[in-house]
Amino acid sequence: MGVEGDFAPRLPERCFMEEKRAVTMDKIVNLCKARGIIFPGSDIYGGMGNTWDYGPVGVEIKNNIKRAWWKKFVQESENSYGVDAAILMNSRVWEASGHTASFSDPKMDCKECKTRQRADNLIENYSKGTVDVDAMTQEEMQAYIDEHKIKCPICGKFNWTPIRNFNLMFETSRGVTEDSQNKIYLRPETAQGEFVNFQNVQRSTRAKVPFGIAQIGKAFRNEITPGNFIFRTIEFEQMEHQWFCKEGTDIEYYEKFKKAAFDFLTSLNFKPEHLRFKDHEKLAHYAKCACDIQYLFPIGWSELNGIHNRTNYDLSRHQEYSGKSMLYVDPITGEKYIPYVVEYSIGADRLMLAVLSEAYDEETLENGETRVVMHFHPALAAYKVAVLPLQKKELGGKATEIYRELCRHFMCTYDDAGSIGKRYRRQDEIGTPYCVTVDFDTLSDDTVTVRDRDTMEQIRLPISELVSYIEEKIKLY
Numbered sequence: 001m002g003v004e005g006d007f008a009p010r011l012p013e014r015c016f017m018e019e020k021r022a023v024t025m026d027k028i029v030n031l032c033k034a035r036g037i038i039f040p041g042s043d044i045y046g047g048m049g050n051t052w053d054y055g056p057v058g059v060e061i062k063n064n065i066k067r068a069w070w071k072k073f074v075q076e077s078e079n080s081y082g083v084d085a086a087i088l089m090n091s092r093v094w095e096a097s098g099h100t101a102s103f104s105d106p107k108m109d110c111k112e113c114k115t116r117q118r119a120d121n122l123i124e125n126y127s128k129g130t131v132d133v134d135a136m137t138q139e140e141m142q143a144y145i146d147e148h149k150i151k152c153p154i155c156g157k158f159n160w161t162p163i164r165n166f167n168l169m170f171e172t173s174r175g176v177t178e179d180s181q182n183k184i185y186l187r188p189e190t191a192q193g194e195f196v197n198f199q200n201v202q203r204s205t206r207a208k209v210p211f212g213i214a215q216i217g218k219a220f221r222n223e224i225t226p227g228n229f230i231f232r233t234i235e236f237e238q239m240e241h242q243w244f245c246k247e248g249t250d251i252e253y254y255e256k257f258k259k260a261a262f263d264f265l266t267s268l269n270f271k272p273e274h275l276r277f278k279d280h281e282k283l284a285h286y287a288k289c290a291c292d293i294q295y296l297f298p299i300g301w302s303e304l305n306g307i308h309n310r311t312n313y314d315l316s317r318h319q320e321y322s323g324k325s326m327l328y329v330d331p332i333t334g335e336k337y338i339p340y341v342v343e344y345s346i347g348a349d350r351l352m353l354a355v356l357s358e359a360y361d362e363e364t365l366e367n368g369e370t371r372v373v374m375h376f377h378p379a380l381a382a383y384k385v386a387v388l389p390l391q392k393k394e395l396g397g398k399a400t401e402i403y404r405e406l407c408r409h410f411m412c413t414y415d416d417a418g419s420i421g422k423r424y425r426r427q428d429e430i431g432t433p434y435c436v437t438v439d440f441d442t443l444s445d446d447t448v449t450v451r452d453r454d455t456m457e458q459i460r461l462p463i464s465e466l467v468s469y470i471e472e473k474i475k476l477y
């Protein structure tokens with residue numbers, strides 16, 4: 001599987017290029033592979049469709065994204081608590097949540113070329129987004145496709161199987177036999193780990209409603225049409241925060257989380273004009289209101305995260321299926337009730353793609369050359385500093401000394417190969433915010449040159465001031 005080949009021939013996501021971005025997906029994919037950010041999964045075996053491995057630079061960026069999210073929604077969020085629940089859960093969990101019965105996409109198989117497509121995507125793309133497919137029933141989708149004779153985007157023929165629902169959960173079995181009683185699932189979302197631990201967390205922390213439970217972890221979905229690099233994969237990480245509150249306060253918290261989710265993104269240097277809210281027109285039967293924040297990805301406007309007012313559906317269902325009470329007793333009034341839940345959910349990998357897209361820039365320099373530079377927020381950059389000795393032999397020792405000291409404080413990298421210009425370019429391409437250059441003056445006066453990635457301006461600093469100078473600059477906010 002080639003890097004390009006993995007996302008090129010797919011039916012586009014349900015998003016349209018109302019506005020164009022200069023950055024394209026193939027530029028990001030190629031940069032990611034060349035610079036150790038993200039590689040195709042199982043690369044030496046020809047790949048494994050839509051799996052991706054984070055490289056040395058990518059794993060740092062993704063960890064920084066997760067850290068920034070945790071800081072905002074757990075560390076700095078009063079009355080929010082983290083959990084790390086098991087991926088494999090009792091199958092009853094998925095019956096209670098409704099996933100066993102209805103976590104599915106409407107699929108159609110092309111009888112000619114044997115490819116599988118999502119009926120809703122076919123309609124969205126055919127109608128160029130003018131039809132509100134979210135509001136359509138399965139019968140209405142079928143009628144629309146038949147009436148307009150929507151052709152297969154791969155072979156161009158019109159010869160479909162009828163629409164069928166395709167469950168997205170990956171099944172596996174527990175134990176040595178494979179009978180259906182042992183059937184278990186890889187979790188398709190992390191949220192249920194928070195719901196089933198509602199009483200455990202409340203009792204162990206003595207939290208009072210309203211309070212939140214957050215989790216970052218892997219989820220798995222057998223997506224019919226994965227693709228577009230890490231936008232939609234079959235294995236991905238979610239960052240989810242469930243806020244448990246009393247009915248009547250839910251709308252206020254729903255609005256609060258909409259704002260918090262938006263502010264989180266702008267705090268990571270996202271331009272507000274690249275973000276927008278999109279209300280869900282067709283709500284799940286239990287939801288009171290729901291919206292997405294969309295980002296202007298290189299493929300067009302598309303969902304980055306969701307905010308859902310889920311009422312008391314989840315806890316009520318778990319009470320019913322587990323037989324365990326999910327009632328909360330107000331310690332002051334003695335009132336008993338099942339809390340409402342406001343959910344904020346964002347994919348770590350999808351946010352990674354958005355961060356890469358937002359940071360990517362090509363600049364023409366004074367000498368006419370082009371530099372590719374990733375303008376990451378410094379807190380997200382893989383390496384905060386690159387130490388570059390101007391000359392290997394006589395300056396290498398001093399540069400290594402400085403590098404080792406800086407490594408005690410933040411992730412750093414060291415590069416002594418090639419011209420200084422080429423070395424700056426390499427750091428620009430992975431978004432290293434500061435380059436520290438060690439030259440012959442360093443040996444006599446213990447100062448270094450510090451180059452800023454964005455402005456390319458250079459200042460001279462005593463080595464003793466480096467740590468505090470950089471620490472101040474790379475703060476999240």
Ligand code: ATP
Pocket residue numbers: 189221223230231232233234235236238303304305306345346347348349350351
């Ligand atoms: P979509 O409409 O894109 O399929 P969804 O509405 O099913 O997403 P949720 O179930 O609300 O998504 O999941 C929350 C978040 O998890 C999404 O906003 C997205 O950031 C991320 N996510 C969902 N599915 C995938 C996937 N297959 N690959 C990568 N990230 C995903």
